[in-house]
Amino acid sequence: MDLTTRKSVSSQTLREQSRGDRPVRRSLFRRFLRWGGFGFIILVAIVFGGFLHFADSITTLKPPPEPKADAIVVLTGGYQRIGQAVELLRTGAGNRLLISGVHPTTTPSQIRRLTQSPVSLFNCCVDVGYDALDTIGNAREAAKWIHARGYKSILVVTNNYHMPRSLAELKYVDPATDFIPYPVVNSDLKTTNWFTDPNALRTMLSEYAKVLLAGARNLTGLGRPLGLRSRETDDDPD
Template sequence: MRPARIVVRVVLAFILLAVVASVAGFLQFAETVAALDAPREPKADAIVVLTGGYQRIDRAIGLLKNGAGERLLISGVNPTTSGNQIRKLTQSSSALFECCVDMGYEAVDTIGNANETARWISDHQFRRVLVVTNNYHMPRSLLELKASDTRTEFIAYPVVNSDLKNGNWLRQPGVVKAMLSEYLKYCLAHLRAFAGARSWSGLRGDMAGS
């Protein structure tokens, strides 16, 4: 029975190491997210906001109004939502939307956001782009954006919905669940990038076979 016991102990040791590594990785991820701060005087060629809440869109339109970028892409808009609806919800002028806001209806997930953004950047020849999304979503967003477009400089502008700079969030099940989910997705994105596997585009047109 000794060889069997050795095998069991080795397997248990690997499981223990995997658990410790996962916990350490999650805590490091949480610390990285908590340390994200928006630049005080943001300035770029353009701005992209990844949909997921009107707070993000409000912030991005505010940046556009303040001259942080010349043009704004709202990526991942629901096909049933019009630009006029977003304009009214954000209390923006028609002139601003007509001149400087582009609606992106193709993206269905973060990979799609990255590919939709890369096409938009290529069309307009931008070189520096502000990225507006939730703080916990920012690491994966930047990873996917850089995988889709290696030439552009992406500048993080995180929107903070949950303050992670103290330990209180660990006692909030909803926040912990969201962070764990995002951490797992971030790890999978890293594995895909390492393996060079990127067959899924995350775009509606490709899903429809067009």
């Protein structure tokens, strides 16, 4: 066999091998796309199912019929929450109240007037926390207050849609304390057809996304901000 014939045979062999490899590569690529598509559909189904479970738990969440704890913590975000917390304090559901995450320009007197609370009640039994910037900060600020006073059980007052994330952050920072949810029902979520209201649906979707993010953050311990105006904290397990 001369040199020209050898080259021709070698070229033909390489072309045949190349053609043989192409179906294998295409098959692997198609298989990857197929399983990737299945995985994406399953992931979407899990996330959607989780949202339905989250929404159902929120809309059916109710306060305990006879709330009682050592103290009360309310997470700011509306005077409806604070008013409910002050009322719980007045009726003896807790011995003391922390209003966490108050803006620095807001005074206790302003809060007292807006909630129409007695001066004596505020002077004896209400503490105003100015350090928290967000829900993580609320948890850290509340844990510091709880430990300083030796409380074992706490009524947590916040909106119903905000309650799962609030409890998750509180338990992450302070797993030893018994946190009892006292949800304040958001007016947009009182009807059974809240999902047809764009504002209510937007609120629920946004909060569900935050719950997923908080769960991943607490599980991994990564990307967890301080959440406080000050830089001092000694209650984080990180």
